[in-house]
Amino acid sequence: MKNKILLWIVTTALCYLSCEKEESDLTLSNDYIRFSVAKLTVEPGTRSTFHNTFPTNGTFGVMGYCVPFMREYDKWDWASGIIGWGNKKVNAHPDVFYKQEVTYDGNSCNYSYSGDYSAENLRKWYSAEELPDDIDVNTDNFRYSFFAYYPVDAFSASPTDKNTKGAPILTFAMPFEAGDHTEILDDSKTPDAMLAVEYNHLRTSGNVEFNFNHMLVGLGFQVNNYNENTEITINSVSLSGTFHRTMTVDFNKETNEPDFYSCKETYQGTYEIFNGTENVDPGSSSLIGNKHLLLLSDAAGRTYFGSNVTLKIDYTYEGKEKSYTTGRPGEFMPRAGTKYTAQLNFIGDSFVLNFVVDNGEFWENGGDSDLTIQ
Numbered sequence: 001m002k003n004k005i006l007l008w009i010v011t012t013a014l015c016y017l018s019c020e021k022e023e024s025d026l027t028l029s030n031d032y033i034r035f036s037v038a039k040l041t042v043e044p045g046t047r048s049t050f051h052n053t054f055p056t057n058g059t060f061g062v063m064g065y066c067v068p069f070m071r072e073y074d075k076w077d078w079a080s081g082i083i084g085w086g087n088k089k090v091n092a093h094p095d096v097f098y099k100q101e102v103t104y105d106g107n108s109c110n111y112s113y114s115g116d117y118s119a120e121n122l123r124k125w126y127s128a129e130e131l132p133d134d135i136d137v138n139t140d141n142f143r144y145s146f147f148a149y150y151p152v153d154a155f156s157a158s159p160t161d162k163n164t165k166g167a168p169i170l171t172f173a174m175p176f177e178a179g180d181h182t183e184i185l186d187d188s189k190t191p192d193a194m195l196a197v198e199y200n201h202l203r204t205s206g207n208v209e210f211n212f213n214h215m216l217v218g219l220g221f222q223v224n225n226y227n228e229n230t231e232i233t234i235n236s237v238s239l240s241g242t243f244h245r246t247m248t249v250d251f252n253k254e255t256n257e258p259d260f261y262s263c264k265e266t267y268q269g270t271y272e273i274f275n276g277t278e279n280v281d282p283g284s285s286s287l288i289g290n291k292h293l294l295l296l297s298d299a300a301g302r303t304y305f306g307s308n309v310t311l312k313i314d315y316t317y318e319g320k321e322k323s324y325t326t327g328r329p330g331e332f333m334p335r336a337g338t339k340y341t342a343q344l345n346f347i348g349d350s351f352v353l354n355f356v357v358d359n360g361e362f363w364e365n366g367g368d369s370d371l372t373i374q
Helices: 078-082 085-091
Strands: 015-020 037-042 058-065 097-104 144-150 155-158 169-173 194-201 211-214 217-225 232-244 246-250 261-263 266-280 285-295 306-317 320-327 339-347 350-357 371-373
Touching: 058 155, 078 085, 144 169, 217 232, 217 266, 232 285, 266 285, 285 339, 306 339
Parallel strands: 217 339
Antiparallel strands: 015 037, 015 211, 058 097, 058 144, 144 194, 155 169, 169 246, 194 211, 217 285, 232 266, 232 306, 246 261, 306 320, 339 350, 350 371
């Protein structure tokens, strides 16, 4: 199995959060499990309201695995500590970390651990001195796998305790109430949800480094006024419908299995992207609301943002108020970790709607996703 998680949503533009090694005696200790200093590296053209630096005092959760149980009973299979994740995950349990919180304080990643194999409030790597007397195995060859999720309070994690078999199942929930009621949605409440995995890490490899993958899609709306003499006045832009509320990632599955990730619960409502008056001069452009929404997209299930999701634009052209509503163009297939902009290209009083990846390239073969609104 690959050392870094291959999420279901590999796209042309991914954002990665990297934890880089800190060169000090403290962080290079061979005795304790430590996490490297958090730094955020963003590939060109992919940043929306995703973090561009890891937030100071931001906390992520960690599930850590190494020594599985025996197949038929809950006895530790110490000899299997050396085998890779793919061969031991069926009998694995979170023996190393169970929902461990790790906080970045602006300089380093810190945590407080008080369970088995603890010292100085840190989790020790397994060592031969602490293994049962009848076990003869080189613990330097133990392979550890770590699963991280951010922010910690936006996720639920299973198994239910550290003594239960099973790879982690991580569920992210949007901060809106499930159900069929309709409400105005505050997009500022949505966190930049991320996941990361480090498979088969050796103690001799040093600090644990994570590459975090963004789970959400960034979606913004930009007006391009191609008229030579007439301004466009935008009065409101909104996105309404039934949206995906939760996404579950089941690491008991292979990344190419249909149920590796799934969206289940939904919420209904309207995102008011803009409500007011914004004049766009001839030949100029404007990012409406100066923001991008963060949304869950079920690309594998081809339901994408959800059901009955519609975009409504109210604008004024030459003193006449106009209103148009449209659904998602069938060719627009948003993938997580990517920032898209819906470009409303006005020529006269109508416009062409292009969904583009924010690296200057059209999504779907150079602009095949065009949808003309008359």
